[in-house]
Amino acid sequence: MGASETFELVASIRWLLPFVVTTVLMTLRCPRRRGIRAACAVAIAWAGDIIFTLYVYNPAGIAAGHAAGMHFPEGHYDNNTIGVALLGGWFWPMMTVLAIECLRRRLSRGIPGSVS
Numbered sequence: 001m002g003a004s005e006t007f008e009l010v011a012s013i014r015w016l017l018p019f020v021v022t023t024v025l026m027t028l029r030c031p032r033r034r035g036i037r038a039a040c041a042v043a044i045a046w047a048g049d050i051i052f053t054l055y056v057y058n059p060a061g062i063a064a065g066h067a068a069g070m071h072f073p074e075g076h077y078d079n080n081t082i083g084v085a086l087l088g089g090w091f092w093p094m095m096t097v098l099a100i101e102c103l104r105r106r107l108s109r110g111i112p113g114s115v116s
Contacts, residue, residue: 007064014049014057018089021045022096038097045093053085 001009025041058077065073 003060003063003067007060010057010060014052017052018045018049018092019096021048022093023100026097026100034101038101042090042093042097045096046089049089049093050082050085053081057081 022041022045025044026037028037031037031040058081061077061081062073065076070076
């Protein structure tokens, strides 16, 4: 697998990671309160996105840029991608939490005797 294929795989994982981490953490029963569990899931997924961007996505992008003959690929994969992860990395985990909660409420209304 070449550097560009590796970068495409890493870029796909970078988009899927917040959804998967948030969903897994929301299905756990610890902590018991859903609000605290949701806040923890968003914070952990956000931090995971930042760490993944810093240590996996940026080096893979730099390697793919060098393999493609790009002049100074470090300029494209530096603190700008980390800034995006810092400022907007909470959005998709939060949308995942909202979707899970909407689905949970929708399903609990359809089941007689269930508690919402």
